[in-house]
Every structure is written in structure tokens, then in C-alpha cells.
Amino acid sequence: MAQADIGGAIIEAGVLDLLYRERAKALSAREWKFRLMGYGYAIKDVQGAQVVTRLPQGVELGVLPAEFA
Template identity: 80%
Template sequence: MAHADIGGAVIDAPVLDLLKRERTKALSAREWKFRLAGYGYGIKDVAGAQVVTKLPQGTELGVLPTQFH
């Protein structure tokens, strides 16, 4: 899987694979975000874009590719 490189922030392929795998298992976006929190990741809305963060610090990893929305 390719990296998401938007605005200089890169989301690593293993993280994108995890996001994709968990999205297919979840019935809703809310459940998906809950499942990601169990792995130490979060998603927040910033200026109309969804940004993947590392919990609990809230370190931004990069913008979520549009196929996940």
C-alpha cells in the first residue's frame, strides 16, 4: 500500500493497512473510531480534512486518504 503524503505528513503503510482493515470490520464511522482508539490511533477533523493522530499525545500522522471517508 502506498504512503499518504499530503502537506509533508506521511502515514506509513502498516498504519494505512490497519485503518483499512478496521474500517471494513466496523459498521459505522463511530465504531471505526472506537476500534482505532484501542490501537492507539484517533481521527480528528481539521479544516474539512480528517487527520490521523497517535493517542494519547495527539501527534498528527497525516491526512486520511479520501477512500476512508
């Protein structure tokens, strides 16, 4: 499967806010990723960067900011 070039993609403010809130509630990165699946989002690693995708199609929304690492 080919990877899209998402270098300049910006994640919507509402989605980014959801990611922040759920990360604050989760005790680990694994739990955070599991919680995001319930909202229809996933995090995948692409060429060393974490990319937010929309499930179930896997549409790439953008690269996570550095503060999530």
C-alpha cells in the same frame, strides 16, 4: 492549541493497512473510530480534512486518503 501543518505528511503503510482492516470490520464510522482508539490512534477533523493522530499525545501522523470518506 496550535495545529501543525501536515499537508504533505504520508501515513506509514502499516498504519494505513490497520486503518483499512478496521474500517472493513466496523459497521459505522463511529465504531471504526472507537476501534482505532484501542490501537492508540484517533481521527480528528482539521480544516475540513480527517487527520490520523497517535494517542495519548495527539501527534498528527497525516491526512486520511479520500477513499476513507
